[in-house]
Structure formats: C-alpha cells, structure tokens
Amino acid sequence: MSASPSYTARLAIDGMRCAGCVAAVERALRAVPGVLEASVNFADRSAQVSGDAAVGALIAAVGAAGCQAREIVDEAALEAEQEAAEAAHYRTLLRKSWFALAVAVPALAFGFPAMLGLAMPHWAMQWGSPLLAVLTLAVILYSGPQFFVGAWKSLRNHAATMDTLIALGMAAAWGYSFAVTVAPQWFPAGTAEPFWDVIAVIIGLVVLGQALEMRARGRTSQAIRRLLGLKPRTARVLREGREIDVPLAAVRVGDILRARPGEQIAVDGEVVEGHSGVDESMLTGEPLPVEKQAGAAVTGGTLNRTGTLLYRATRVGSDTALSRIVALVRQAQGSKPAIGRLVDKVASWFVPAALIIAVAAFVVWFNFGPAPRLNHAMVAAVTVLVIACPCALGLATPMSVMVGVGKAAEHGILIRNGDALQQAGRLTTVVLDKTGTVTLGKPAVTAVAAAPGWEEDAVLRLAASLEAASEHPLAEAVLAAARARGLVTEPVSDFAATPGHGVDGMADGRHLRLGNRKFMDDHGIDCHPLAGHAAAFAAQAATPVFLAVDGRLAGLLAVEDPLKPEARAAIARLQALGLKIALLTGDHAATAQAVAERVGIATVYAEVLPQDKDDIVMQLMHQGERVGMVGDGINDAIALSRADVGFAIGTGTDVAIESADITLMSGSLHGVANAIAISRATVRNIKQNLFGAFIYNTLGIPIAAGVLYPFTGLLLNPMIAGAAMAMSSVTVVSNAGRLHRFRP
C-alpha cells in the first residue's frame, strides 16, 4: 500500500478556558498517531490538524485532554464542490461520447457497401480498414480507457464488473478486426469482416448512457441539496454588547442570536425577546407560519417572517434538528428495503456467469453455426458481453428509494430506512392513538357538575389544587379553568399518581381523589349521583373526571380535547386507501366512542392503560393484520416499536425524530396517508424497475447468444446490444425520476 496522503481536518473545540488549555489540546492532538501538525486558535475556539489520523481519534484525544471537539464540516460548500466535480465529469463523458460517435460515422459508412453487396472503391479497400484501426484505437484510448483500467483492477481483485464485460468485448472486437485487416489470408472465406463500427458505436453509446444516467441521478438527490440549502452560512450573534456576523460553525450553545424579518433562524434555540411569525414549511410541510414569542422553541433553517426575534442557541452543529433530519434522510436514502437485497446477491455472480455464457456461445456457434462460423461466433460472444451489463438491475432499487425518501421529506415525512418505506405501503390496519393524534392534545375543561351539597367553584378549586402537583396533560386544563374563574388553589401533600387512572393527595386536611370512573369504583366511591351528567359529557366526546372528597363524590369535570381540524378528512383518505382504522385510548369508553363517531372510525379500543397499548397492537398482528401505529411517541413508545410501522406524529420540529420508523413533522394526520401513498408509489416504482431490468437481462442474454437464430434466423447486432445496454440504466433512472411528479 502506498504512503497515505495528508489531509486537513477542522475541529470546533469547546471547554477551553485559558492558554494552558490551548497547549494541552495541541499536545494531545500531536500525540495522536498520524498527526503531522496541529494548531489551536483560541479566538474562534477551533483547531486545524493535518496528517492522516482518523477524525474520531482526534475527537477522542481532545476529550481526554478535558475539552470537547466536533468536526467542522461546511456541508453546503462540500455539496457544491461535489456538484461542480460531477458537472465536470459529465462534460468529460459527453466529449468522450461525441468523439467515439464521430468515429462511428466513417466506420459505419465503411461497412455499408459490403452490407448492400456493392463494390468498394480500390483506395477505400486498401486504406479504409487500417485507418479505422487507428481511429478506433484512438476511441479506445480516449473514450474508453476507464473500461480497461477498471477491468484490470477488478480482475486483480478477483471481481468482474461492467468494465470487465465492455473491455473484453471491445478488446475481442478490436483484436479480431485488426487480425482480419493485416492477415485476411488466415481466415476462412467470408469471415474476414472487421467490426470497426461496433467498437466506435458501442463505446460512444455506453459512455453517452453513463453521462445521461449521471445527469438523471443528480436530480434524484435534490432533497438533500434542498435541506442543506436551508442552512445559512453565517449567523448574527450578540457578543459583548455588539452584533457580529460569525460563520455558522462558530455559534455556541448559549449564544444570543438575532433574526430580522426575512432572515433564517440559524440554529435551534429558544426565543428570549420579540414576537414574529416563523415559516416552518420547509421542515414540516405546513404552509401557515407559526407564531413565536418569548419561551417558544425555534428551529434552525426555518424562516423568520414578520418581526425581529432574539433567541438563545440551544442546539448547534450536528445536534440541530435540521442536521439530524439531513443525516436521517441521507441514511434512509442509502438503505435498501428487503425487496432490493436479492439483487445484491445476484450481482456478485452475474458478470462471471455472463462471461461463461459468452465463451459457451462462441464455442457453440463455432462448432455448430452456419457459415461464416468464426464471424458468427465473434458476433454472438461480443453481443453477449455488451448486453449483459447488470447496471439496470443494480440501480433499480436504490434510485427509487432515493427519490421516494426525498419526496417524503419534502412533505415533512421522515422515513427511517428502506424497510419502513416498503412496509408502510403494505399496512392493512392503522391504529390511531387518540390524544395528540386524532385530537389536538390541548384539553380544556368545558363543564363542571357539582354533587348535592357542593358548588361548582369549590369542586374546580379542589381539583385544581390536586392537579397543581401533576404532570398529566389534563392537569393544565384543570388549572387553566380554575385560573379563568379566579380561584386560588390549596397546597397539597401526600400526592400520588396512579397512571391511567387518577391522582390523590391531602389538601386543607381533606383527602382528595381525582380520576376516571374506574379509579372511583376501585376505591368504593359511589358515582351514581352524577352518572347522568357523566354519560351526557361522554356523549359529547368530553372525558368525565370525577372528584371525591374524603371518600364521597363531590363533583365532575368535563374535559374535552378538541379534534384536529383535518382528522375526519385524513381518516377518510386512509379508508379510501383500503385501510382498516382503529382508535386506541386510555379514555372512557363512551368518550372514545363519541370521538370515533365524529371522525368516522368504527373500531375503538378504550380504557387501555399505557402499558397495555402494545398488547392491542400485538393482538391485531396475531390476527394477520399488518399494523401501523400512530402516536406522539411519548406514552405509546412501546406500541410504536411493536407495530410493523410506528408513526410518531409531532407538533413542529421538536419531535424525537430518531424514535420511530416514520416521523410526521407537521402533526397533521394527513401525513399518515401521504406516507402510505408515497410508500406505495415507491414500491410500485421499484417493482417496475426490477421487472424491466430482469426482463432486459433474462431475455437480452439468450437473444444475444443466438437462441432465436434456429427459429427466425435472427442474430442480434452488437451495436443494438450496445444501445440497449446504454438505455437500460437510463430507463431505470428516468423511471425513478417520475416519482418526483407524484402528488400524494
């Protein structure tokens, strides 16, 4: 192995407090094997390291020196660099292709008179073939050396690739043509026909195919480019009372940043001052700007619209939501669903098998073929080599996955991997968690009923006293209702929560118990005095919450969580996709039923404790259903991971994007239907590609070998094989590109 070249890595270093730290970090970096030079800049807290050490080792060394390091990568600049390199490569391929095709014109003209049975002028007979030998050698050396270098290198690795096929085919064609040109007397009569046109046409078309494929592929990864484009290059930071523009990599957690109207939010943070509408559509797909004021979370890459915001950086660098989304989309785009894995196995034996078929075709044609046998044998062997490229097969799955995952990201849907993408389209049942999924997850107290001897305000005040100590989503609703009526809560002691049931504690010397009907029944509290009210509340889709004081019923609160405005339409879309829908909730059965009726769901699993939610999913899976579970990922995390596909539905970009198979950034239920529709379209696209590629290879190779000849007299022209081979990859990439136009 040759000596490793040297590279430069840039690191952002946190935790340096003095010049002593600088020296310690430099020393630690220089001690890493492979580091040639390391210099630390205290002013912008960065280090520049040259050598060939792994970045991971550098980061570990800085960590051991008591500081923290991360690599500074300007991904947008890197991406632009890659794009420029690819564009240059595309132009080179085009030039190579045009040269080969230009040589193909006289080469084809040279072959025509013989093909039509006409006599060739004497000078053409004498000079034409040697001249074409030189020109086609120039084609091989200028337009096609990569095939020969690649073939040689993979041969040394005991591997065979597309380069092997083209190089062997072209070498055989050129060698044969050269031999018939310089020593035609060695060949039987009628077989001394050169293949100059074949060499020029095939190399020209194959290289043109590579150029077209490259251009089409460039478009398939535009989702990543769009996401990277959201990252601003600089950020406006307030330091020592002044506002300065600093590179994004120099922003630290805790920095205060300013975003003026029309400017992008640079990193994830929390608003400390100001009020503005922020457009988050680029990440969530939701078109309406979100109002932000002090305390609200903002996300890097989103667009500040109307006012000026001051915000404190909470996550920077690779920790920001945008960076994690980019990483996830990239990861998913590179992953293969189960449907594509068979192809990998095929690819490893495909090319050697094609080589064997080419040799066998040559031998069979030579021994049993009609005259001119040698010529026919050469044509069959070269055509098999040229047509047998498995590129289309290899590209079929990754191209579609790349576009499908990117398309989903455009709609605020993050798909974890290829398997999730494939599974989503095969679901038969979708289980929706109620709170936060079908409803907004912002409950409010809509009515209070008092038991005989109690007043509504007293009931609400005691309930609020107890809920002040609770973290349950309902607690906020009860406290807000009490505040709205100007009620003052009592301090609570001995507070205890029974998940899925209720809470209890002591206030004002009395024992309070607040919870659902089961909670009351379990503790022998008679709820009959308010049973009528409870039924009426539940019928209106509100949750009845009972309050007992010292073991006797005191009152009843109706807590209602409003439905998401799009819930009914989105569920109707899912049903139109042929899916069975079930509602799953810990809520009271009558309330759950009322919610289900409003949104058009027939199957309801109510009063299910958080820990039992995954049992329902498992039951459905045992019944043969392929289950998608949609929840907020908080109290249904196990059910999400148990389901065939777990959908985490977020509000905004604060959702834990690594937690589910599919993350819906917008919080809209339409995201589930969109994800399933995109999945189905992508899998359909993969199947079309695989079908086309399999048909191409399974029909193309035998036809090239000449199996049709005994029946039809047809032997495929190697130039047609070259065109077919070039178009097979272009067709697959273009078909994947059609997914861009898909509208879920």
Place this chain on the structure above:
Amino acid sequence: MTELLVSLAGLLAIAAIVWWFWLSAPAAVRVAGSRAVEIRVADGAYQPAVIAVPAGRPLVLRFVRRDATPCAETVVFSGLGIQAELPLDRPFDVSLPALPAGTHEFTCQMGMYRGKVIAQ
C-alpha cells in the same frame, strides 16, 4: 480438429473464470494497529479490497473516492446496517464497531465494487 481445439479452449476459459472469480480470493491486507485503514475507491475497485483485522476490536476505514462516477458514491456494509456517501477526493472515515469473527462484505450500491473485512 479445429472444432475440438476451440471446444477445449472454451472449457479451459470457463474453468479459469469459475476458479478465478468464485473459487479463489485475493490476498488480504493485514491490519494490526489502531490507525485508520485507507481504502482507495477508483477505477471500478476498492484498493485494498480485502482487509484482515483482529476480531472484537473497533475499526476505522478511511475511504478516499477518486472516481467521479455515481457508482462509487455510496459504500454499503449490508450485514452491519451501515452505509455512507463518499465525498469525491476527500477522505471519509467509516467507523465500524468491534466485529465478531467472520467475513463482513462491503459494496457499492449496485454491488459492483466489492470488498471484505475479515475479522480473525
């Protein structure tokens, strides 16, 4: 006579193909230290393509892609669930966890570039 010779040559060629591509393997590059192993991605091949490492020790593979063709842009360790997009003309480190003894293949997306890490 010519037919017999061509048939024999054909059979020999087929035997050579089977032996070279399926029955024999290239020599492995042995790695003992903790430095990153550099793998050049160019001209249709990984170089070196076979790397022998001690089992049970994490490993960093430093890919340097010198090939602008799209085929070379992604490296996939399908058995380990790891994949990475390789930038052009820049080193890119892929960290592998401590590998159990055995052969761990890596390929490009289309399975044309092929390499393996043999953990012993």
